[in-house]
Amino acid sequence: MSAARRARLGVLVSGSGSNLQALLDACAQADFPAEVACVVSNVPTAFGLERARKAGVSAVALDHKAFGSRADFERALGETLRASGVEWVCLAGFMRLLSADFLAGFPGRVLNIHPALLPAFPGLHAQRQALERGVKITGCTVHFVDAGTDTGPIIAQAAVPVLPDDTEASLSARILAEEHRLYPLAVRLAVTGKVTLEGTRTRVDAQAAVGDQSLRSPGAPK
Numbered sequence: 001m002s003a004a005r006r007a008r009l010g011v012l013v014s015g016s017g018s019n020l021q022a023l024l025d026a027c028a029q030a031d032f033p034a035e036v037a038c039v040v041s042n043v044p045t046a047f048g049l050e051r052a053r054k055a056g057v058s059a060v061a062l063d064h065k066a067f068g069s070r071a072d073f074e075r076a077l078g079e080t081l082r083a084s085g086v087e088w089v090c091l092a093g094f095m096r097l098l099s100a101d102f103l104a105g106f107p108g109r110v111l112n113i114h115p116a117l118l119p120a121f122p123g124l125h126a127q128r129q130a131l132e133r134g135v136k137i138t139g140c141t142v143h144f145v146d147a148g149t150d151t152g153p154i155i156a157q158a159a160v161p162v163l164p165d166d167t168e169a170s171l172s173a174r175i176l177a178e179e180h181r182l183y184p185l186a187v188r189l190a191v192t193g194k195v196t197l198e199g200t201r202t203r204v205d206a207q208a209a210v211g212d213q214s215l216r217s218p219g220a221p222k
């Protein structure tokens with residue numbers, strides 16, 4: 001019997017790529033319904049490109065500064081992804097906004113992970129924003145990408161406690177551990193059609209969500 005067809009992911013990174021690594025590790029499991037077809041970074045020195053090469057995945061640097069306009073950069077990005085047969089685009093610490101034009105090339109098929117419980121703390125330094133605001137719980141969100149900043153329909157969230165002595169680094173690390181668990185779950189839900197877009201919201205197949213723990217609450221702070 002032939003193996004089930006796997007969705008082809010293009011993962012976009014700007015930095016360390018630890019979320020990319022979580023996706024690569026998930027895709028290495030025989031029963032995971034997706035594979036990473038290529039990794040693209042707008043930062044040529046991003047460690048995420050190294051992770052891709054180590055996993056035997058096509059790694060492409062497209063330095064946005066080398067392009068005359070955002071439209072030119074996005075055209076090259078779209079061509080690179082399509083050349084690898086990418087069907088779904090996963091932003092994993094990709095620090096560029098994508099235009100509505102680019103998104104239209106992958107309708108309803110661009111996902112992002114953000115280190116806060118959206119709609120709280122969108123944009124840069126979400127963990128610092130959470131500490132400054134004094135929230136007791138924060139976390140991470142995987143959502144469909146629209147042309148806004150971290151505004152698209154939410155697929156899955158995980159919460160973590162904010163502890164009294166947290167620094168930006170300690171809180172980021174606690175959130176990141178949940179990100180690495182949550183992103184593969186959300187990708188699995190999305191590519192298997194268990195999550196569907198309904199305007200500004202999503203509907204997640206209830207049974208799949210329970211099985212996948214796509215919503216999780218923190219334990220009490222120690």
Ligand code: GAR
Binds near residue numbers: 113115126
């Ligand atoms: C992650 O915390 C991700 O949620 C965040 O950047 C970090 C990338 O880490 N993304 C954003 O803030 C997007 N708004 P990684 O490179 O180790 O995956």
